[in-house]
Amino acid sequence: MELVKTGMAGTVESGDILVEIEKQNASGVDIQLDSTVMGLYGRRIREVIQETVDSCGVTGIRVTASDKGALDCTIRARVKTALLRACDSQDYGWAVK
Amino acid sequence: MKNAIGHELDQQMLARLGLEAHLEPERKDTATLQQRLQKNGKLMSTLEEAIKAAGLKDGMTISFHHHFRDGDYVLNNVVAAISKMGYKDITVASSSLSNAHAPLVQYIQDGTVTSLQSSGCRGKLADAISKREVALKQPVIFRSHGGRAAAIANGTLHIDIAFLGVASCDPLGNASGTNTEGESMCGSLGYARVDARYADKVVLLTEKLAPYPNLPASIPATDVDYVVQVDAIGDSSKISSGATRYTKNPRDLLIAETAAKAIMASGYFQDHFSIQTGSGGAALAVTRFIEGEMAEKGITADFALGGITSQIVKLHEQGLVKKVLDVQGFDGEAARSIRDNPAHCEIDGNQYANPFNEGSAIHQLDVVILSALEIDTQFNVNVLTGSDGIIRGAIGGHPDTAACAALTVIVSPLIRGRIPCVVDQVGCLITEGSVCDVLVTDVGVAVNPNRPEVEQRLKAAGLTVKTIQQLRDEAYAVVGKPDSLAFGQEVVAVVTDPKGKALDVIYNVKI
Numbered sequence: 001m002e003l004v005k006t007g008m009a010g011t012v013e014s015g016d017i018l019v020e021i022e023k024q025n026a027s028g029v030d031i032q033l034d035s036t037v038m039g040l041y042g043r044r045i046r047e048v049i050q051e052t053v054d055s056c057g058v059t060g061i062r063v064t065a066s067d068k069g070a071l072d073c074t075i076r077a078r079v080k081t082a083l084l085r086a087c088d089s090q091d092y093g094w095a096v097k
Numbered sequence: 098m099k100n101a102i103g104h105e106l107d108q109q110m111l112a113r114l115g116l117e118a119h120l121e122p123e124r125k126d127t128a129t130l131q132q133r134l135q136k137n138g139k140l141m142s143t144l145e146e147a148i149k150a151a152g153l154k155d156g157m158t159i160s161f162h163h164h165f166r167d168g169d170y171v172l173n174n175v176v177a178a179i180s181k182m183g184y185k186d187i188t189v190a191s192s193s194l195s196n197a198h199a200p201l202v203q204y205i206q207d208g209t210v211t212s213l214q215s216s217g218c219r220g221k222l223a224d225a226i227s228k229r230e231v232a233l234k235q236p237v238i239f240r241s242h243g244g245r246a247a248a249i250a251n252g253t254l255h256i257d258i259a260f261l262g263v264a265s266c267d268p269l270g271n272a273s274g275t276n277t278e279g280e281s282m283c284g285s286l287g288y289a290r291v292d293a294r295y296a297d298k299v300v301l302l303t304e305k306l307a308p309y310p311n312l313p314a315s316i317p318a319t320d321v322d323y324v325v326q327v328d329a330i331g332d333s334s335k336i337s338s339g340a341t342r343y344t345k346n347p348r349d350l351l352i353a354e355t356a357a358k359a360i361m362a363s364g365y366f367q368d369h370f371s372i373q374t375g376s377g378g379a380a381l382a383v384t385r386f387i388e389g390e391m392a393e394k395g396i397t398a399d400f401a402l403g404g405i406t407s408q409i410v411k412l413h414e415q416g417l418v419k420k421v422l423d424v425q426g427f428d429g430e431a432a433r434s435i436r437d438n439p440a441h442c443e444i445d446g447n448q449y450a451n452p453f454n455e456g457s458a459i460h461q462l463d464v465v466i467l468s469a470l471e472i473d474t475q476f477n478v479n480v481l482t483g484s485d486g487i488i489r490g491a492i493g494g495h496p497d498t499a500a501c502a503a504l505t506v507i508v509s510p511l512i513r514g515r516i517p518c519v520v521d522q523v524g525c526l527i528t529e530g531s532v533c534d535v536l537v538t539d540v541g542v543a544v545n546p547n548r549p550e551v552e553q554r555l556k557a558a559g560l561t562v563k564t565i566q567q568l569r570d571e572a573y574a575v576v577g578k579p580d581s582l583a584f585g586q587e588v589v590a591v592v593t594d595p596k597g598k599a600l601d602v603i604y605n606v607k608i
Contacts, residue, residue, distance in 0.1 A: 015514055037515050039485050039606075040579035069514035072577060 001058055007086025010070075010078040017045075017070035019082040024062045029053050035067035048072050052079040061086075134309055140268045140324050144178050144302070147325040148258075151298040153179065156186045157257040160296060162289035163193035163216075164262075164274060164425060168335030171262035171302055173200045174327065180209040186234075188212040190254055192245060192288040192446070193491050196220035197335075205231040214238040214254060216245065217481060217491020226589050227487040229605045236602070237488075237590040239481065242288065242424070243450025243459065243497035244595040249295045250447055253597055259296035261289045262330035266303040267311035270321025274426070274443075275436040276311055281330050284426025284435050285405070286315040290445035293320040302327045315443055337428035341404065344378030348539050352379040352508050355560070356537040357386030360464055362558030363535070363551055365504045368396045370463045372418075373403040373498055376427070377468030379508045384408045391417045402449070402458050403465075403494060405431040405441075413441060422458050424449040424494075450497040452595040459494070465502035467495055467528075469509040471518050474565050476530030476545050478507060479523035481592065484516040486524060486582045486606045488590065496528040497595045504534055504551070511538045517572035517579060519565065524582065526601040527592060536565060543568050583607045 003023045010018040024030060031046050049063055052075070063079065070078070084092065098106055098118055106118045126133060141147040153159070159179075161172045172191060177200070179187060185208050189201070194213070199221035204210045211234040218226065218237065225231045240248060248254035263272035264281045272293075274286040281304050293299050293316040300323045301316070337343070344350065356379070360366050366387070374380050384401075385408055391397065392415070400420040401409045407430030412418040414434070421441040426432045434441045444458060451457040469478045470490055478499075483489040499505040509518045519538065534551060536543045543565040544552035556562050563571075584604035592601040 037484065039582040041515060041577065043580055044577055069516065071515060071575065 001056060001083070001087040001089060003058070003061060003086045004088050005086060007082040007084065009081035009085060012066055012068060014068050015070060015074070017065055017067040017075050017078050019078045020064040021079075021082045021086045022062050024060060027060050029059060030062040032062065032064045033067065034065070037067070037069050044072070045075060048075045049079050052076045053083065056080065056083050058083060130309070134268050137268050139270060139322065142325075144175065144325050144327060145182060147300045147323045148178060148182065150323055151258045151300050153184055153258055155184055158188040158190055158255060160256040160259045160292045161189070161191040162261055162286065162292065163191060163195060164283040164286060164289065165331030165333065166336045166341070167195050167197050167338050168332035169195065169197045169262070170329050170331050171260060172198055175260045176201065176204050176210060180204050180207060185209060186211045188214065190214040190256060192216060192242070194218045194222060198222050202231055205233060214240065216240060216242055216493055218488050219490065223488040227603070227606050228608050229585070229587060229589065236588045239492055239590055239592045241450070241492045241497045241595050242446055242494045243452050243457070244593055244597060246291045246446030246449070247451050247453055247595070248597055249291050250451065256292055256296035258298045258300060259292035260300050260302060261286075261293060261316070262302045263289070263316065264303070265305065265307040265311055266301050266324055267307045267309040267318070268324060269309060269318040270299070270301055270316065270324050271309070271311040271314035271318045272301050272303070272316040272321065273311060273314050275432055276307060277305065280333050282333050282429070282432045283331065283336060284432030285423040285443045287424030287444055287449060288446045290316055291447055298322045300325065302330050304328070304330055333429065333432070336426065341376050341381070341406065341427040342378055343407070343428070344382050346378055348510055349379040350382060352510065352537055352539050353382035354386045355542065356383045356466055356506055356508050358558065358560060359506060359535055359537055359542055359555055360387060360466075360504070361390055362554050362560065363464070363504050364554050365463045366396065369399045370396070371400050371402065371461055372398050373401065373462055373465045373502070374406070374409070375465065375467040375495065375498070376404055376493060377508070380466045380468045381406050381408060381427070383466045383508070384412055388412060388417065400458070400461075402462060403498070405434075407431065410434040410441070413438065422449070450494055450595070452497060452500070459498050459501040462498060462502040464504045464506065465498040466506045466508060467499060469507050469518065471520050471523050472507055472509060472533070472536055473520050473523045473530070474569055476533040476536065476565065477523045477526055478528040478533055479525045480527050482525040482603060484524070486584060488603060492527055492592070499528045499532045500595060505532055506535045506537060507533050508537045511540050511568060511572045512576050515576045517569070517576050519569045519572045520579070521569065525592065525603055536568070538568055540571055541568060
């Protein structure tokens, strides 16, 4: 997958996370996180974002996330959607294999 | 020496008795009542004049009540005046502090206020304390409502001057929270009455002077030194907000309904029982679900206690609760009822919850329903600090009532957003697990292992009883196991138990 624009997904509602993904020159994944549950779950949220990005095989991106207490499943969904949108892809992989 | 009719008043005898001789004949004031009211020595024309007359000095302790909750104007206005007059190093000992008191930040920064004592703290002020953005000269002392009343009565908390906002007051200080209409009617002045009785000087602030005698009075003129009329003391429409709201949240209602079932099965739901519902949507809503059963089975409560809501008033007016003991009104209905219903009785903080006196009402409690920000697997409860470690609540009467009620029911959702409410260990110890009997959540009930008989009864009634460890596991299964919070090294507050012993400390949060 190749990023062609900035991709966004999510909202700033309670229980959700707003994720913005864009290309950056440096390699790796730069995660800028702001969370209402930073103390308890900041480490875990970063971990989930990193894992999700890695599972899509993407690198050289910046992820800016504003979290309002989203669960791991929500975080995964928002990150994946933001990535697909950034890549202008609709390959959601929803079909049952 | 001889008295007016020639009898000898022996000086040595008088000295032994600790008496002085009456020498000057009395001269009385022959002005009319109305003339005397005009020129009485208590009525001050401005707040500044009252502050001076009361003899405020640097380093003194001043007190306030929180009957207006988020609608309070008195504390901010008095502290602003004191700051303007140049006083420093003042201790503010309010019965509680709310979102309304953010301006205190500025008066701590300018050195007017250097210490705080309270039941709780919220909003920007609490944030500033937890983050050490303000430099108090000592940690905040947090006390329960009963603990504060006892500390004032036994001198541990000495109040130099109490500044108390009252809905109505005559020029001599007979004051009430209800003898009026409109925005300043707060209902019971239960916490303020303790300050009025024990403070060295008492200044009352009121919006509208009532004609003498303003009786029945919550605070008698004999406890009052100065009276001052001010533009506004508070907005009573903000009393029923936040923790005292009337909930329509379906999860709160589910918890309340389950708690009602637990109470009805507990063995304590009997004719002549007594009950208190603490603040928080679900806790206050429990009465709505026991009402029908009470009417059907002919069970009436001898009294309901505490912060009083429209929901308790309704039961009282239906004849299901014989007496209402009201230390604090949680809404306008409570204020109206205390004025109109003779068996709706105002009680002060000591009558409510003094831990040392068996005559205080908490000692006669069968059932109390209390909220929790978090509860741990030892049943310890935190109602003061948030999941981020920042102060954001109030002890209130939580540990007072929990320690005395025959059945203490804690109500809490399993999770709030991503925050687990049933945890391995609470962030701040407010009420010990040894006195918390039943936890009711939206996914089941847990009973303290030290109450096996209650557990048996709840199971027999068909309630979903789990261990508290199971509930914690269910919470963690949804939100994940939380990391430990990182705190700083500075103690920003000390939590005392109802009897005044230090129970826990709160550290600053790392920003």
